[in-house]
Amino acid sequence: MTDKKVWLITGAGRGLGLDIAKAALAAGHRVVATGRDPSKVGTAIGPHSDLLTVKLDVTRLEDAHAAVAAAVAKFGRIDVLVNNAGNFYAGFFEELSPDQFRNQIETLMFGPMNVCRAVLPGMRKQHDGLLITISSTAGISGLLFCTAYAAAKFGVEGWMESLAPEIAPFGIRTMLVEPGFFRTELLSNSSTTYANPTIDDYAKQTREIIAAWSSMDGKQGGDPAKLADALVHLAGLKEPPTRFAAGADAVRTFEAKANALLAQANAYRELSSSLSHEDA
Numbered sequence: 001m002t003d004k005k006v007w008l009i010t011g012a013g014r015g016l017g018l019d020i021a022k023a024a025l026a027a028g029h030r031v032v033a034t035g036r037d038p039s040k041v042g043t044a045i046g047p048h049s050d051l052l053t054v055k056l057d058v059t060r061l062e063d064a065h066a067a068v069a070a071a072v073a074k075f076g077r078i079d080v081l082v083n084n085a086g087n088f089y090a091g092f093f094e095e096l097s098p099d100q101f102r103n104q105i106e107t108l109m110f111g112p113m114n115v116c117r118a119v120l121p122g123m124r125k126q127h128d129g130l131l132i133t134i135s136s137t138a139g140i141s142g143l144l145f146c147t148a149y150a151a152a153k154f155g156v157e158g159w160m161e162s163l164a165p166e167i168a169p170f171g172i173r174t175m176l177v178e179p180g181f182f183r184t185e186l187l188s189n190s191s192t193t194y195a196n197p198t199i200d201d202y203a204k205q206t207r208e209i210i211a212a213w214s215s216m217d218g219k220q221g222g223d224p225a226k227l228a229d230a231l232v233h234l235a236g237l238k239e240p241p242t243r244f245a246a247g248a249d250a251v252r253t254f255e256a257k258a259n260a261l262l263a264q265a266n267a268y269r270e271l272s273s274s275l276s277h278e279d280a
Helices: 015-026 038-045 063-073 098-126 147-170 199-214 223-235 248-269
Strands: 004-009 030-035 051-055 080-083 086-089 130-135 172-179 193-196 242-247
Touching: 004 063, 015 030, 015 038, 015 080, 015 248, 030 038, 030 063, 038 051, 038 199, 051 063, 051 199, 063 098, 080 098, 080 248, 086 098, 086 147, 098 130, 098 147, 098 242, 130 147, 147 242, 172 223, 193 199, 223 242, 242 248
Parallel strands: 004 030, 004 080, 030 051, 080 130, 086 193, 130 172, 172 242
Antiparallel strands: none
8 A cells, every 4th residue: 555545434424433534634644534424524524635525324335335436436446444333222132122233233233344345346456455343342342231232343353353364365454443432422322322121120220331321421531532543553554453452441351351261261171172073
């Protein structure tokens, strides 16, 4: 890739996506900033000669193809895709409706898949590219009250990890980003949908969790502008990391999960290792 790259960023009108768009422009790159309302995206970022705003609902494959076509028509290529658009359905599994669970996976997993389907042919042709997918520490370690969100993020992790060796021969790299708690809008009322409380057994915990999360909104420790700068830096490396633990809390999650897996592997090692056919 040349020093001046073309970035396509989903969900760029607010939160982390907005910060990534601004950081990429500040670093001298060209940016295709997308969202469901491109006028709002443009207003949030501000005017810039290297900026193109495009409508993109990631749940619509036709939107993804149209956005990629507009990006190529304007800038000639796409070098970096940032799958960032998302939402959050929170609640106990039994209280989340089947439609809410499906909608969560539709946005967080099938959405990035739609955009990648549209972007990959061009990257294969140019034999170059980087796919950055914003996952979560909830994609590394499951969390209470996050069954739908974690299911989607675990799916993203497995998909990207498996996609990486398929596209590596074409010079295309992947990077999963697992943020901990950052001061974005994820916990705000506009981004979080809570399950309708219907089961008395969960009522007390539900009230406590919602109160705790509401008190955290706007007070999370992570600075999304710093994360955006870090991602622009990492994207410029010859060998970007396949995973990036974003935040000190994310590093702790990685370490705890790794230690837990080692403990589980060793807990029944003899029994686990005794399950082969006798002639194997």
